[in-house]
Amino acid sequence: MTASDESTVALAFSGGLDTTVCVPLLEEEYGYDRVIGVTVDVGQPEAEFDEARRTAEALDLEHHVVDATEAFATLCYRAVKANATYQGYPLGTALARPVIAAAILEVAEEQGCAAVAHGCTGKGNDQLRFEAVWRGSDLDVIAPVRELGLTREWEMEYAAERDLPVEGGNEGVWSIDQNLWSRAVEGGELEEPSYIPPEEIYEWTAEPDGTTTVEVTFEAGRPVAVDGEELPPVELIEYLNEYAGQYGVGRTDVMEDRMLGLKVRENYEHPAASVLLAAHQALEDLVLTKEERRVKRGIEQEWAEKAYEGLVFAPVVRALEGFIDETQSVVSGSATVRLEGGTCRAVARDSEYAVYSEEMASFNTESVAGIEQADATGVAKYHGLQDRLANEVADRVRGRVPSISTDEE
Numbered sequence: 001m002t003a004s005d006e007s008t009v010a011l012a013f014s015g016g017l018d019t020t021v022c023v024p025l026l027e028e029e030y031g032y033d034r035v036i037g038v039t040v041d042v043g044q045p046e047a048e049f050d051e052a053r054r055t056a057e058a059l060d061l062e063h064h065v066v067d068a069t070e071a072f073a074t075l076c077y078r079a080v081k082a083n084a085t086y087q088g089y090p091l092g093t094a095l096a097r098p099v100i101a102a103a104i105l106e107v108a109e110e111q112g113c114a115a116v117a118h119g120c121t122g123k124g125n126d127q128l129r130f131e132a133v134w135r136g137s138d139l140d141v142i143a144p145v146r147e148l149g150l151t152r153e154w155e156m157e158y159a160a161e162r163d164l165p166v167e168g169g170n171e172g173v174w175s176i177d178q179n180l181w182s183r184a185v186e187g188g189e190l191e192e193p194s195y196i197p198p199e200e201i202y203e204w205t206a207e208p209d210g211t212t213t214v215e216v217t218f219e220a221g222r223p224v225a226v227d228g229e230e231l232p233p234v235e236l237i238e239y240l241n242e243y244a245g246q247y248g249v250g251r252t253d254v255m256e257d258r259m260l261g262l263k264v265r266e267n268y269e270h271p272a273a274s275v276l277l278a279a280h281q282a283l284e285d286l287v288l289t290k291e292e293r294r295v296k297r298g299i300e301q302e303w304a305e306k307a308y309e310g311l312v313f314a315p316v317v318r319a320l321e322g323f324i325d326e327t328q329s330v331v332s333g334s335a336t337v338r339l340e341g342g343t344c345r346a347v348a349r350d351s352e353y354a355v356y357s358e359e360m361a362s363f364n365t366e367s368v369a370g371i372e373q374a375d376a377t378g379v380a381k382y383h384g385l386q387d388r389l390a391n392e393v394a395d396r397v398r399g400r401v402p403s404i405s406t407d408e409e
């Protein structure tokens with residue numbers, strides 16, 4: 001490492017107000033000689049890269065763009081296997097952060113940086129998600145917005161004084177975070193939980209209208225084809241976002257409990273995630289045993305919590321995935337979902353691993369696998385036996401006869 005390397009910092013750069021003011025601040029307040037802006041592609045719209053490039057140029061900032069779309073799609077597919085949602089949200093922003101953080105760290109290490117920096121505030125989740133990855137390295141971690149206690153107003157004034165290229169700090173009414181897996185919209189009047197979101201906040205989903213079906217094929221829990229057409233992960237997700245979005249599928253409006261305890265009202269669009277999660281779950285319902293399904297619900301919840309926290313690299317996540325992957329070997333086949341009225345629900349599933357015997361479930365067969373109808377009599381005698389006994393005891397001890405009654409006590 002040369003002396004000048006000691007004073008280089010890699011900044012997670014989007015070209016927005018926060019990260020733009022960070023550039024001069026890192027030089028002036030933190031004393032770095034060289035700032036490198038890194039923008040990581042996790043499927044943001046092209047316009048965001050244009051903005052980042054333009055702003056970097058105007059700032060005379062060395063700018064790197066890293067394509068992490070495939071790594072991100074791979075993580076999204078792990079989320080599908082885990083049927084993962086957090087409070088109804090398929091975790092798009094949460095899953096993207098560790099991928100972005102890791103990509104920035106790689107650039108920082110290549111470029112011999114002494115530090116990495118982000119423009120997150122001290123209120124949100126993203127500061128924690130980025131730093132959970134970065135603090136595993138030897139580099140210093142810098143969070144100018146949080147550390148200097150900056151407000152948007154201050155940033156806008158500072159940008160105006162310095163003539164920074166922030167397009168007047170004019171980033172619209174809504175705060176938007178968009179990637180391959182979801183589009184999150186917050187801020188403005190949406191901060192008021194009683195405010196009904198206007199149609200204009202939606203970009204990926206049309207007003208629900210019309211109906212169609214989509215068939216998704218899975219191999220060992222991974223989506224591999226849509227309506228019979230094989231597609232690699234990034235293309236498959238993009239295709240479904242577009243297709244299911246036309247039917248208004250994949251809108252959620254949640255009161256989200258953030259990691260620091262704040263409740264924040266957040267709106268999301270995620271057509272592909274909705275379809276893939278519904279289809280995957282439907283296929284699992286056919287091929288997993290009752291016990292596998294029951295235990296997996298708990299595992300999934302744990303996976304989603306860690307993913308929300310940006311901790312997908314944690315050992316416990318690998319352990320949870322040990323269970324998940326063990327179950328996925330039979331999650332091959334297809335499921336069809338109907339898109340209708342902005343919802344998607346499974347209407348068909350098919351797999352050679354179905355834990356299902358039409359012959360056994362049918363009302364029309366007398367004896368199957370040596371089991372007669374009459375064999376259920378013994379089971380019926382035992383069923384609820386312990387409860388009947390316990391109620392008898394309670395009746396004797398407390399003089400109270402529990403009964404099924406419509407009267408409220």
Ligand code: ARG
Nearest residue numbers: 093094125175176177184186
């Ligand atoms: N609250 C979400 C999360 O922490 C997403 C935040 C997205 N940001 C935005 N500006 N809408 O995962």
